[in-house]
Amino acid sequence: MILEGILAVFTVKTILLIFGGTVLGILFGSIPGITVTMGVALFLPITFSMSPVEGLSLLMGLYIGGTSGGLISAILLNIPGTPASVCTCFDGSPMAKNGQAGKALGIGIVFSFLGGVFSLLVLYFISPLVAEVALNFASFEYFSIGVFSLTLVSTMSGKSLVKGLFSALLGFAFTFIGMAPITAFPRFTFGIKELNGGISLLPALIGLFAVAQLFEESEQGVGEKVKPVEYAIKGFGFSMKEFLSQKVNFLRSALIGTGIGILPGLGGAICSVVSYGVAKNQSKTPELFGKGSIEGLVASETSNNASTGGALVPLMTLGIPGDNTTAILLAGFMIHGITPGPLLFENNGVLVYAIFTALLLSNIFMLISEFGGMRLFVKILAVPKHILLPIVLTLCVIGSYGLNNRMFDVWTMLFFGVLGFAMKKFEVPATPLLLGFILGPIIETELRRGLMRSQGSFLPFFTEPISGVILTLTILIVLFSAFRTIRQKRNNQR
Amino acid sequence: MNKKTIGLGFFSIALGIAILIMSNGIRDFAAVGVGAKFFPRIAAVGFMILGSLLVYQNRTLLFVRSHSETANMKGSSLSPVLTLAILILYLALIPILGYIIASTLYMFGQILILNRGNKQHYLRYGIIAIISATATYLLFVKVFNVMIPAGILG
Numbered sequence: 232m233i234l235e236g237i238l239a240v241f242t243v244k245t246i247l248l249i250f251g252g253t254v255l256g257i258l259f260g261s262i263p264g265i266t267v268t269m270g271v272a273l274f275l276p277i278t279f280s281m282s283p284v285e286g287l288s289l290l291m292g293l294y295i296g297g298t299s300g301g302l303i304s305a306i307l308l309n310i311p312g313t314p315a316s317v318c319t320c321f322d323g324s325p326m327a328k329n330g331q332a333g334k335a336l337g338i339g340i341v342f343s344f345l346g347g348v349f350s351l352l353v354l355y356f357i358s359p360l361v362a363e364v365a366l367n368f369a370s371f372e373y374f375s376i377g378v379f380s381l382t383l384v385s386t387m388s389g390k391s392l393v394k395g396l397f398s399a400l401l402g403f404a405f406t407f408i409g410m411a412p413i414t415a416f417p418r419f420t421f422g423i424k425e426l427n428g429g430i431s432l433l434p435a436l437i438g439l440f441a442v443a444q445l446f447e448e449s450e451q452g453v454g455e456k457v458k459p460v461e462y463a464i465k466g467f468g469f470s471m472k473e474f475l476s477q478k479v480n481f482l483r484s485a486l487i488g489t490g491i492g493i494l495p496g497l498g499g500a501i502c503s504v505v506s507y508g509v510a511k512n513q514s515k516t517p518e519l520f521g522k523g524s525i526e527g528l529v530a531s532e533t534s535n536n537a538s539t540g541g542a543l544v545p546l547m548t549l550g551i552p553g554d555n556t557t558a559i560l561l562a563g564f565m566i567h568g569i570t571p572g573p574l575l576f577e578n579n580g581v582l583v584y585a586i587f588t589a590l591l592l593s594n595i596f597m598l599i600s601e602f603g604g605m606r607l608f609v610k611i612l613a614v615p616k617h618i619l620l621p622i623v624l625t626l627c628v629i630g631s632y633g634l635n636n637r638m639f640d641v642w643t644m645l646f647f648g649v650l651g652f653a654m655k656k657f658e659v660p661a662t663p664l665l666l667g668f669i670l671g672p673i674i675e676t677e678l679r680r681g682l683m684r685s686q687g688s689f690l691p692f693f694t695e696p697i698s699g700v701i702l703t704l705t706i707l708i709v710l711f712s713a714f715r716t717i718r719q720k721r722n723n724q725r
Numbered sequence: 726m727n728k729k730t731i732g733l734g735f736f737s738i739a740l741g742i743a744i745l746i747m748s749n750g751i752r753d754f755a756a757v758g759v760g761a762k763f764f765p766r767i768a769a770v771g772f773m774i775l776g777s778l779l780v781y782q783n784r785t786l787l788f789v790r791s792h793s794e795t796a797n798m799k800g801s802s803l804s805p806v807l808t809l810a811i812l813i814l815y816l817a818l819i820p821i822l823g824y825i826i827a828s829t830l831y832m833f834g835q836i837l838i839l840n841r842g843n844k845q846h847y848l849r850y851g852i853i854a855i856i857s858a859t860a861t862y863l864l865f866v867k868v869f870n871v872m873i874p875a876g877i878l879g
Binding site: 276277279280393394396397400403404407411412413414416418419442445446448449450451452615616617618620621622624625626628629632633636638641642645648649652656657658659674675678679682 | 809
C-alpha cells in the first residue's frame with residue numbers, strides 16, 4: 232500500500248502539478264493580501280477534472296508553497312505575505328536592512344523546509360495511530376470532539392471570547408439552511424429551491440477569505456509601491472556553524488508548530504508567535520530579538536511551516552480541519568467523493584500515502600524553487616495590487632461558478648464576502664465561523680444519533696470515558712477563557 | 726470595545742429572536758431524542774445570551790455620544806461601496822454578456838476604483854482587462870474543462 236501510494240505520485244503529470252502548485256503557492260504567499268487560503272480555494276475547481284491523487288497533490292503543493300512564501304515579502308518588504316509570517320518581519324527585515332538579506336532569505340527557506348519535513352514525519356507516524364483509535368469512536372465521541380474543537384477555536388481567535396463564540400454560532404446557524412440531518416426536512420430555505428441543498432462550503436470560503444480581502448484593500452487604498460530590499464545569496468546564505476547553532480531552537484520550534492498545528496483552528500500565525508516568544512525567553516541574547524536575530528527568524532519560519540503537517544493530522548484522521556486552509560482541503564477531498572476520517576486509512580490507503588509523498592515533494596520543490604526562482608518572486612511583488620486584485624476576483628467567480636455551474640453560488644460568494652468584510656469592521660474573527668460551518672452538521676448529526684442510541688438520555692455523553700474527558704476539557708477551556716477575560720478587564724480598569 | 730460592539734449585541738439579540746420565531750415552522754419528526762427544531766432553538770438562545778453580554782459589557786457607552794466614531798464613519802472610504810456596486814453589476818451581467826465581456830468591464834472599473842486618487846492609465850488598464858479576461862476564460866475552459874458562461878460570444 233505504501234509503495235503503491237508513493238508510485239501513484241511519480242507520474243510526469245502529477246510531479247508537474249506538485250511543482251506548479253508549489254511555485255504558485257509561493258507566489259500567493261509572497262504577495263501581501265493574497266493568502267494561501269485564497270490560493271487553495273481558487274484552484275479547487277481546477278481539480279474537478281483530475282483524479283483524486285492529481286487534484287490533492289496540486290492542492291498540497293499550493294498549501295506548502297503558500298505557507299512558506301510569506302517569508303519573501305516579510306524579509307524584503309517588511310510586510311508579512313501571510314499572517315503566519317508576521318514574526319518573520321521582526322528579525323528578517325532588520326537583517327535585510329543591515330545588508331544581510333541573502334542570509335535572512337537562506338535561513339528562512341532552509342528552516343521552512345526543515346520545519347515542514349519534521350511535521351510531515353510526525354503526520355506520517357502519528358496519523359495512522361490516531362486513526363486506529365478513532366475507529367472505535369461512536370456518536371458520543373464525535374459530538375464531543377466537534378464541540379471541543381469549536382470551543383477551542385472560539386476562545387482562541389480574536390480578542391473577545393463573546394465575539395469568538397458569536398462567530399462560531401453564526402457559522403453553525405448557516406448550517407441550519409437546507410435539509411435537516413437524519414429527517415431530511417427543509418429548514419430556513421425561505422422558498423428558494425437552491426437552498427434545499429444548503430450553502431456550499433466553497434463559495435462561502437472564497438467569499439469569507441478572498442472577496443472580503445478585496446473590500447478591505449479597496450478601503451485601505453493600494454498605497455505607494457514598495458521597493459524590495461536588494462539581496463544576493465551565495466550558497467545557502469549562511470555558514471554550517473550558524474546552522475548547527477540553531478539545533479535546539481529548531482527542534483523546540485518544530486515541536487511547538489506541529490503541536491499547536493494539531494489543535495483545530497489555531498493555524499500557523501499562532502504557532503509562529505508562540506515559538507518566537509519561547510525562543511526569546513530561552514535565548515542567551517534576547518536583546519538581539521527584533522534587531523536581526525537569527526534565532527527569531529528560525530523560530531518563526533520553522534514553526535509556521537511545521538504547522539502544516541500538524542494541521543493535517545485532525546483533518547485526515549477525524550475529518551476536522553486544523554486551520555482555514557485545511558478546511559478548504561476538506562472540500563477538496565469531498566469534491567472527489569472522499570470523506571476524511573479514520574476510515575480513510577483503511578479505504579483509501581493508497582491515496583493517503585500518495586498525499587504524504589506529495590507533501591514531501593512539495594517541501595523539496597519549495598526549497599529548490601525559492602532558491603532558484605527568487606528573482607521571479609521578487610518581480611511579482613512589484614505588480615501593483617490594483618491590477619492583481621481584480622484578476623483574483625474574476626478567478627474567485629470562476630471558482631464559485633465551477634462548483635455547480637450556477638450563478639447562485641457566485642451570489643453566495645458575494646454575500647459571504649460582504650459578511651466577512653462586516654465582521655472585520657466589527658472585529659469579529661472569521662475562523663470560528665468557518666469551523667462552525669464545517670463542524671455544525673457533525674455536531675448536530677452525532678448528537679441526534681447518540682440520543683437515538685441512548686433512548687433520549689444525555690448521560691452517556693458524559694459517562695463514556697473519552698467523550699466525558701473531552702467534554703470536561705471543553706468546560707474547563709470556557710471557564711479558563713472567561714476567567715482570563717474578567718482578569719484582563721480588571722487590569723485595564725486599574 | 727465601542728459603540729459598534731453594542732450594535733453587534735443588538736443584532737445578535739434580534740437574530741436570536743428571528744431564528745426562534747422561524748424555528749416554529751420546522752417539522753420535528755423526532756420519536757426519540759431531539760428533533761430538527763432543537764439546534765436552531767439552542768442557537769437562538771445562544772445568540773440572545775451573547776448579544777445581551779455584548780450590550781452589558783459596553784453598557785456605559787449606551788448613552789454616550791461618540792464624536793470620534795462619527796468622524797471615522799464620515800471619513801471612511803467610499804471605495805468599498807463602489808466595489809460592492811460594481812460587483813453586483815458584474816454578477817448581474819455575466820449571464821447576459823458572458824464571462825469575457827462582463828469580466829473585462831468589471832476589471833477595468835475595479836482597477837480605476839482601487840487606484841482612485843492616483844494617476845490613471847486608461848488604455849493600459851483596458852488592455853490588461855481584455856487580456857486577463859480572455860486568458861483566464863481560455864485557460865479554464867480549454868485546459869481545465871471548467872464550464873463558464875459564454876453569453877453573447879458563445
